Amino acid sequence: MVIRIAKKILDDIHAHAESTYPEECCGLLISQREKEVMSAVRMRNNYPGPKKDRYDIDPLQLFKADREVAHKGMTITGIYHSHPDYPATLSKFDLEHSFPWYSYVIVSVPKGRAGDTRSWVPNPEHTTASEEKIEVLGD
């Protein structure tokens, strides 16, 4: 499996991750055809507690974004979020809260600098996820 992301978009995701450090950032990955990210939309981290290791996307904000995407004939293909000072792997918590229809792109942000970025597709049982390759376009 491969997910394709233009370098410009990936840079923007990294900038977002660095700007919210030491808190987690989150956003949506929009595609037209499957697994080809056309844009990344920043979402507010709506988690009410400390955001250094948690994120929530406000359901109504997600809904509105999803409708806009739908009107353009596109789809939300994945969710990105950051792991400040933590590896770019799906945590147990990520997995438990995952949806098998999304790709989960995670940016590790050690000491405030965006680093390792990986993408995961969870299984419907929330027990494991398989990694998909990120192909950076226009590099």
Next chain:
Amino acid sequence: MPVKVIIPTALRQHTNDEDELSLNARTVGDALKELTTTFPSLSRHLYSDQGRLRNFINIYLNEEDIRYMDGESTQLKDGDTLMIVPAVAGGNAESEVSFSSSEFARYSRHLIMPEVGLEGQRKLKSASVLIVGAGGLGTPSATYLAAAGVGRIGILDYDTIERSNLHRQVLYSEDDVGKSKADVARERLLRVNPNISVEVHKVKLDSSNALEILRNYDVILDGTDNFPTRYLVNDACVLLGKPNVYASIFRFEGQASVFFAKEGPCYRCLYSEPPPPGMVPSCAEGGVLGVLPGVMGTIQAAETIDLILGKGRPLIGRLLLFDALDMSFRELKLKKNPKCSICGPNPTVTRLIDYEAFCGVSEEISPEFEVSPKTLKGWMDDGRDVVTLDVREPFEHEINQVPGSKFIPLAELPERVNELNTASSIVVYCHTGARSAQAVRFLNSMGFKKAKNLKGGIRAWGNEVDPTIQMY
């Protein structure tokens, strides 16, 4: 009833690429059943194996969560819109925040309140709080936070326990005098609640270590008793984007606020510059009602818990004033200062500075105008002609003195300065050395070139020279 159901784009593959469907149903449950009957592959995404709506699927009826209505039994009206929205959440937080049966028993009075509940108690257990200063404010707040189940508490204090601490720092007992505050606090807090972890930082907080230490905590609780550290904690919190739960105490009066630059003012918005050194006495100089920090520290603990739970209306942008003599609470509104030097739009302070210098403490008095208690004792033993001058208040002078002292309270010094001889060698003292430093500066400016300050005041004299004097 004819209603519309909106499917998230990611699930369109299960609905023949339709994202808006019309169907007839009486209740929300009926509508979902109808939907999954028509599109069976959608079912496992919405329902668990037990046939219950999945936890992380939100169903909204006209933008309202059905959990807050009648759930799946919620009645539908003609033209209603049902929305299926995934609850997207995650993060590297360990989700296995679980509780033993003894913890369930311990937190039961929290768990039964809807504002806390299991979710809130989990937040408390996952949270970390740094308590800067394990003194009058820090010990009651730490005790309640530990008891409440805050999972990780940091105690920052490099001081040792003195007998004069015990009238207000009730975590400590008589036989703790001389021991490290942080160590004793840790041991006591773990006895209060063994289910938490307590980290000890026995260091003096300064610009070189503050960011590194504070970075590891969610909430910072300021229990400091001096201006340099207070500005340092404020600035570090602003730079790190952390909430600073503040309180201060003096005699019978306390104040508390939450400085959180992301959402409101910071300490510098309120006090852009520190007062001149010596003008605002510390508790050691001016005294404090023992119970006062108990009141203010528990207010800080309550604010910290509100912040962690994300409930209530924290003291952001509000300064709470408490007067223990009048037994009154007042509240002042605080505004973000658009010219604030650290949290304003054009900050001039962009990293930590030298706070001792900023508060004028380090230049309080130069070493040549200071005398240690031992040196003074030597001079007296040698029979040198030296005048010792006590500038404390009369009730302090009654408690103890350096033998043979002249006594002029600081406030009377300007008008009684002619009682002193500019040619004399004068050693001025007070309780800890702050007021006398002011007196020395004044005397120096009046031409008393041989006036010096007794370093550490009569407290140091008692500790280093004459243990028989009555200490306070």
